[in-house]
Amino acid sequence: xxxxxxxxxxxxxxxxxxxxxxxxxxxxxxxxxxxxxxxxxxxxxxxxxxxxxxxxxxxxxxxxxxxxxxxxxxxxxxxxxxxxxxxxxxxxxxxxxxxxxxxxxxxxxxxxxxxxxxxxxxxxxxxxxxxxxxxxxxxxxxxxxxxxxxxxxxxxxxxxxxxxxxxxxxxxxxxxx
Numbered sequence: 001x002x003x004x005x006x007x008x009x010x011x012x013x014x015x016x017x018x019x020x021x022x023x024x025x026x027x028x029x030x031x032x033x034x035x036x037x038x039x040x041x042x043x044x045x046x047x048x049x050x051x052x053x054x055x056x057x058x059x060x061x062x063x064x065x066x067x068x069x070x071x072x073x074x075x076x077x078x079x080x081x082x083x084x085x086x087x088x089x090x091x092x093x094x095x096x097x098x099x100x101x102x103x104x105x106x107x108x109x110x111x112x113x114x115x116x117x118x119x120x121x122x123x124x125x126x127x128x129x130x131x132x133x134x135x136x137x138x139x140x141x142x143x144x145x146x147x148x149x150x151x152x153x154x155x156x157x158x159x160x161x162x163x164x165x166x167x168x169x170x171x172x173x174x175x176x177x
Contacts, residue, residue, distance in 0.1 A: 030098045030109040030144060030174065039173030040104055040140040043071050053143060057083055057169040060143065062128070073097055073131040073141070077114050079122065083149055087167040088121040093147030097131045098173075099138035106142075106174075107135050142173040 041053065045064045053060045062075025077095065079088070095113045098106045114126030134141065148168050 030096060030106045033098075033106050033174040035098065035100050035104040035106065035140075035142045035173050036175060037104060039142050040100060041142065043099070043134055043138055043140050045071060054080075055171050056080060057171070058145065060128070067133050070134045070136060070138070072133045073112075073128075075128050077126045077128055083167065083169065084122065087149035087151050087165075089150045090116055090118050090120075090122070091148040091150055091166070092118065093145070093149075095128065095145045096143065098142045098144060099134045100140050100142060101137050102139045104140070107138055108132075144172055144174070146170040 041051070043064065045066055047066065049064045051062055051064065053062065057080055059078040059080065060075050061078070062073050065072050065074060093113060093116065094111060096109050097112050098109045100106055110132050112129045112131050114128050116122065116126055147170070148166055150166050
């Protein structure tokens, strides 16, 4: 009886996680969404160009690198001080590059989340994963992200778990429908 229960429990657990993973992948897809004009970042460059993009949560120092008739992005993510000092422990974090066409419609969306150990406190930078080459019809790109960070437990106003609580961060450069 024990092996059947163990196999059934293991199979059920695997199915549950596969179902959750497939649901998250669909939820985080930005293909077909329209980016706001003010949020688009020019992709056209004849030579490697260094740039900085920032929100109230993060800073991205990146290079737009020409590749044939297209381009790619490489860069480093930095947490803003307000996150790294009070909420330095990522519980989860997703960072995307979204290539858009001349109408700002997302053609392709790629997870370039930096490699980071979750539930480990950080105050440094994180190199972004290699972004794929932009599709030939892409004219610009936008960044988007979503994550949750928890506190470090060194604050006098600690919650009942001994930390400073959680802080959700997100950035969506897309039109609301």
